[in-house]
Amino acid sequence: METEQPIPVNVLADPRDRTAVQLGKLRYLFLSLGIIVLDQWTKWLVEVHLPHHAAHPVIPGFLNLTHVRNTGVAFGLFASEGVGNGSWLLTILGLAALTAVGVYFWYAPARDRLLLVALALVVGGAIGNLIDRVSSGAVTDFIDVYVGTYHWPSFNVADSAISIGIVLMAIDSFRVRKDQAPEKA
Numbered sequence: 001m002e003t004e005q006p007i008p009v010n011v012l013a014d015p016r017d018r019t020a021v022q023l024g025k026l027r028y029l030f031l032s033l034g035i036i037v038l039d040q041w042t043k044w045l046v047e048v049h050l051p052h053h054a055a056h057p058v059i060p061g062f063l064n065l066t067h068v069r070n071t072g073v074a075f076g077l078f079a080s081e082g083v084g085n086g087s088w089l090l091t092i093l094g095l096a097a098l099t100a101v102g103v104y105f106w107y108a109p110a111r112d113r114l115l116l117v118a119l120a121l122v123v124g125g126a127i128g129n130l131i132d133r134v135s136s137g138a139v140t141d142f143i144d145v146y147v148g149t150y151h152w153p154s155f156n157v158a159d160s161a162i163s164i165g166i167v168l169m170a171i172d173s174f175r176v177r178k179d180q181a182p183e184k185a
Contacts, residue, residue, distance in 0.1 A: 023045045025110050028120040035124025039157040040131060043140040053146065066143040068154050071138045099124045114171045121165030128158030 050067040052057060058062050103117040132139040143152035 025108075025116060028105075028116040029123070031117065031120040032124035032127065035157065035161045036128045036131070039161070040130035042157050043132065046140055046142040050142070053153070061132060062145065062147065064146070065142055066144040066154055068141050069136075069138040070141045070154070091130065094126060094130050094133065098123065098130065101126065108178070114168060114175070118165045118168035118172060121161040123166065125158035125161035125165065128161070131154075146156065162173070 025090075044063065048069050051069050052066060053071070055064040055066045101119055101122050105116065105123065108115050108119060129139050139156065139158075141156050141159070143160075144154050145152045156175060
């Protein structure tokens, strides 16, 4: 497998070279697009084939497919009854967060592949949930993980992508960069 060589700083002095580096990072956004498509497709399947609040056991005692509408944020946090001004506030906050992640993605070094994958997952998940929130004021959740009577809040593919992306970002934050000198004890 071919290893990616670091880009010398002097090469980035020419704006055309910086543009080429940024365009090379766009390949990571195909992961975002894949998350969006998978998220919307699975939500559509649930909405068409599973009655609202129905539960279909997949792994008895551990995993159900269910159909719930979430007016809150990930995992049902801050949910309200019905759709109202809170939904628009969450939409605006989601757009602001998506913008911040997009800026972070744009300025992230092209050689930080783990970080770019993490950010692409977060972007894909955020857009997937924003599509629902803008189109219907709520997000379709359908994955119900539980043990005994304890149920984790229902979630979806977008929530999973966001969570995995955040974990990968945390892992990436602990990595020592080649351009950083290790601290001496």
